[in-house]
Amino acid sequence: MVQYQAALDRSFSALSDATRRAILLRLGRSEASVSELASGFDMTLTGLKKHVQILEDAGLIATKKVGRVRTCRLGPHKLDDVSKWMTTYKSMLEERLDHLEAFLERTKDKP
Amino acid sequence: MVQYQAALDRSFSALSDATRRAILLRLGRSEASVSELASGFDMTLTGLKKHVQILEDAGLIATKKVGRVRTCRLGPHKLDDVSKWMTTYKSMLEERLDHLEAFLERTKDKP
Helix, strand or coil, X not given: CHHHHHHHHHHHHHCCCHHHHHHHHHHHHCCEEHHHHHHHCCCCXXXXXXXXXXHHHCCCEEEEEECCEEEEEECCCCCHHHHHHHHHHHHHXXXXXXXXXXXXXXXXXXX | CHHXXXXXXXXXXXCCCHHHHHHHHHHHHCCEXXXXXXXXXXXXXXXXXXXXXXXXXXXCXXXXXXXXXXXXXXXXXXXXXXXXXXXXXHHHHHHHHHHHHHHHHHHCCCC
C-alpha cells in the first residue's frame, strides 16, 4: 500500500508541470531525441533533461542512448494508478450528490 | 491557456501527496475541523495545516473559521481539468494501439 501510494505520488508529481505533460503527448506521436524535444519546446538541453529524468523516474517514459543520441519514448507506466484514483474520487462525488438528492427528496414539501 | 495550464499544475501538485489525497476522500464523507483531520491522520496541527493550505490554494477544499475552529469541506474545484487531461492522454494511448494493430495487420503473412 505504501509502495502504491509512493508510485502515485511520483505519477501526480510528474504530471504537475505543463512541459512534462506536453512531452508525454508529443512522445505519443513518435519517439524523439532529447535534442528534438528541447528544440520543439524551445528549452535548453539542460532544462529539458531535468524533465526527462523526472518522467523516466516515474516510469512514464523510457530512454535509450545510442552513440551520442538519447532517444525518448513512452515508458511502461500508463498512469493506470492515476485513473484508478480519479475513479475513486469521482465515485465519492457522485455518492455525495446522491445523498444530497435523497435529502432534498425527503425534505421537500415539509414546512 | 496559460491560466488553464497553471491551474492544472496546481491540481496535479496538490494530488501528489498521499495525505492530501486522503483528506479529500475523508471530506467527501463529511466536513471536519482541522483538529479532527490532524488527529484522524495522526499528524501535528502545523503539518496538517500546510496540506490544508495547498488543497485550499488549488480550490479543492474550502475552509471557514468560526470562533477558534477552522472547518474544512470540499471546495468548488472538482478536478474536471485533471479528468479532461487524463481523457486526452488515454485517447492518445488508444490511437497508438490502433496504429500498431493496423501495422500488424498490414505486415502479417509478409515474408
